[in-house]
Amino acid sequence: MTDVLTQPAARADALPAGRGPVSSVVVDVLAGRRPVTDLPSEPGLDPYGEDLQLALYVLYELHYHGFADVDPELEWDPDLLRLRRSLEQTFLTALQAEVPAGDDVDAEVEALLVEQADGDGASWRLMRDGELWQLREYVVLRSIYHLKEADPQAWVIPRIDGQAKASLVTVEHDEFGGGRGERVHAQVFADMMAELDLDPRYHGYLEVAPAEALAPVNLMSLCGLHRRWRGASVGQFALIEVTSSPGSARIVKAMQRLGTSEAATAFYVEHVEADAVHEQLVRRGLLADLVARSPELAPDVVFGMRALTLLEDRLGDHLMRSWDAGSSSLRAAL
DSSP states (O other): OOOOOSSOOSBOOSOOOOSSHHHHHHHHHHTTSSOGGGSOSOOOOOTTSHHHHHHHHHHHHTTTTOOTTOOGGGGGOHHHHHHHHHHHHHHHHHHHHHSOOOOOHHHHHHHHTOOOSSOOSHHHHHHHHOOHHHHHHHHHHHHHHHTTTTHHHHTTGGGOOHHHHHHHHHHHHHHTGGGOGGGOHHHHHHHHHHHTTOOOSBTTTTTTOOHHHHHHHHHHHHHHHOGGGHHHHHHHHHHHHHHHHHHHHHHHHHHHHTTOOHHHHHHHHHHHHHHHHHHHIIIIIIIHHHHHHOGGGHHHHHHHHHHHHHHHHHHHHHHHHHHHTTOOSSSSOO
16 A cells, blocks of 8 residues: 555645656756757657657646756756657647547537446446446556646636636636635545555656556647637536546445545445536536637537547557456556
């Protein structure tokens, strides 16, 4: 088991170790061990591989909490931004090649609302017969996003107007605790981790999270940071809010079956209840108004939904392959 501090710090601030030539150079530059002139110009990496995904994640993190002892001025360093742009293009090109085009937002949402009677994903496995070690791994993998839950989409707020903005902010208000710090969803997730004897610190498990867990968060950061992709960012946000309630209900059942505490289930119980309400706000307020005001964004909204689904499916496949083989889905087992 992972050692948990009695009074954990809010963040695990250390830079991670590199996972290849590009991420290693990025980490060294941020740590001050190498000059920015050592950064490669055309990396040519596997778009879904460990090296590119970690390099992107670390570069995006400069716009979130950052890392200890990293010069804050590096957030806008032109050489780091140039490398990030190259990595983003490699990632986006791969996604655009795999994701079929579409522009019917209503039809896309309707398809998302069709729930399988009997599925085979990670939440189904956990609900039926998952073991405690598998539940803990699932939570660790999800911590990469949920400890910054709703932060990537906050960048969209000044980029949309009218009812779309009002609906997005209403949902974000709930995500950020409705004015109560202890109810911020990222904090409730951290509390759940502590209940499961996991390290609740932000980035407590960045070192062991595989590329499949980093990629969905990287896509959210990419689309949040680029005004060009505001439609895709809204699509991703809608996908999460529309689809999370049934999966959360399955995780609650899994946790109850495994005998975890009531406090441990609080995060997923919250998402069963809140996201059922958010679904209506997202469909009738955010999406409907956004597409009515800016119909040219409809293809991007659909792309955001489908691209995030693709990456989530890759993560789910990785989980199931690992568990079917009786092995850990993490880069190092708990």
